[in-house]
Amino acid sequence: MCAVRGLTKTYAAVKGRRGAPGVPEVRATDGVELDVRRGEIFGLLGPNGAGKSTLVRQLTGLLRPDSGGVEILGHDIVRHPERAARILAYLGQESSALDELTVSLAAETTGRLRGLDARQARGERDAVLEELGLTPIAGRALKKLSGGQRRLACFAAALVGERPLLVLDEPTTGMDPVARRAVWAAVDRRRAERGTTVVLVTHNVIEAETVLDRVAVLDQGRVIACDTPAGLKERVAGEVRVELVWRDRAPLDVPEVAVLRERAVESGRRWTLRLAPEEARAAVATVTGGAAFAALDDFTLATPSLEDVYLALGGAARQGLVKA
Amino acid sequence: MSVVPAEVLPGGALGVEETAPGGGAAAELGPRARLWPSLAAVYRAQLSRARVARIPLLFVATFQSVGIMIMMRGVVDSRGEAQSVVAGSSVVVVAYVALNLLAQYFGQLRASGGLDHYATLPVPPASVVLGAAAAYASFTVPGTLVTAAFGCVLFGLPLGNLWILVAVIPLAGAALAGLGAACGLLAPRPELATLLGQLGMSAALLLGVLPPDRMPGIIRLARDLLPSTYGVEAYARTFGAHPDWAVVLVDLGVCAGVGVVSLAVATWAYRRAAVR
Missing domain, CATH: 3.40.50.300 (P-loop containing nucleotide triphosphate hydrolases)
Structure with missing residues (x-):
């Protein structure tokens, strides 16, 4: 057509x-x-x-x-x-x-x-x-x-x-x-x-x-x-998106959190991570227990959206797309 | 939210291309909008804009000309000069609206991407340009009539030949609106379109209202090059006891000629501005 x-x-x-x-x-x-x-x-x-x-x-x-x-x-x-x-x-x-x-x-x-x-x-x-x-x-x-x-x-x-x-x-x-x-x-x-x-x-x-x-x-x-x-979305089906929001600043003295930082896209107090399901599970366990939890304001786990597809495909604009 | 599965659409399943690329039967095109009906539609739409946005500006145009005449009342001493002032002030209303405001309108429409609306409709360019120009020329009618009548009373001139405005307004209007539209559509930036429109109006004001006998040669030449001058002269001549109608006709003919040329240029400019 x-x-x-x-x-x-x-x-x-x-x-x-x-x-x-x-x-x-x-x-x-x-x-x-x-x-x-x-x-x-x-x-x-x-x-x-x-x-x-x-x-x-x-x-x-x-x-x-x-x-x-x-x-x-x-x-x-x-x-x-x-x-x-x-x-x-x-x-x-x-x-x-x-x-x-x-x-x-x-x-x-x-x-x-x-x-x-x-x-x-x-x-x-x-x-x-x-x-x-x-x-x-x-x-x-x-x-x-x-x-x-x-x-x-x-x-x-x-x-x-x-x-x-x-x-x-x-x-x-x-x-x-x-x-x-x-x-x-x-x-x-x-x-x-x-x-x-x-x-x-x-x-x-x-x-x-x-x-x-x-x-x-x-x-x-x-x-x-x-x-x-x-x-x-199937192209990135193996990934889970984890979003972490810290109260004040990230507790980098916790070694597991310091490791996560290398893979996070930071935007102010918000970290966005794209992880394999078992990695995501481990990350959530880390931040919801012990010293890290005290510094955590909010977290979400989500299946991938078209935005994740866009970023996974190598979209140059790292700010991503509008989500509304 | 889309609930219709594409497979049940009339005309076959998805993925079946009804025309092979580069060949096969092309689909029938929608109708083209014809010149006069679409001109009438544009004219009507533009006139309705006056109610929303233009009425205050039309008052400004009229008060400006009435003010000029009151100022000149103390300066002018001969009847011939009075005729120039009244005719010039009346035509300034036309210049203000048709040249200045239309140049601004098209300049802004072009800069804001508003021309895309017309360019993606199957409408002849001439309909858009002529419809808008005709509407802006129509906006000038009340102001011009009020100015002319007020001027005749103020300077004690006869009101008998005011009917000549029936010819002067559309012909001077065509010439000036064509220039205004061309300026608006050709100017690379909207501020330049506004500037050109303002300059055109200032020229019509200075060269049209002041009596020509006192001007230096070069200014007179500029006056002769300005299309509004011929509208002013045609009107001014009709105040006499025995107007020379042949010369009036020649003056109006010049306006008409400039109108045809400038509207043709504006139509070409529209075509150029619409598809880049």
């Missing part, structure tokens, strides 16, 4: 000017290969600056790649970027084009510009606003809404004028659980009724694990893994 071959885009270096340091050349996407199948929710996961948005902008015809190809439903998007607008609906991160419109007019105008006639646009607008529970605030300007409501209104605009492919760049940012559920219910309905395909950019691992059929993990412009969330 959507095939990406060897997609590469390099942003030119910026020369430093009077005191300001220059920015070196950045390869935002580096030989990206992907196959998105019809009817699936395909995720692009990665930390900030991994190249997710650059990749999406190339899929939607907004950015011309230096080399490589994008084919969506048999159309060459690199050669004919203007066709992308007739195949897919895109929800970007910015709402500035719609901010001063009412929710109702934003949805209707977007439908008109997607080629619907006036009657169709009004009909679809009403249906989508009702479906997403936006009818009570249809008359309010987007600018006056909370971040989550504004995001939902933009999502509504993306749904007016049906398209076989939805490209959503962090659609649920700032939304409350009710709004999130409305988004995924609307996506599922379109999938079930029309076989709609979704390409979803996210850096939220919880959401990625629950909604995605398959996920490509991006790091520094490259796809470092692509599989189902369960398949990816």
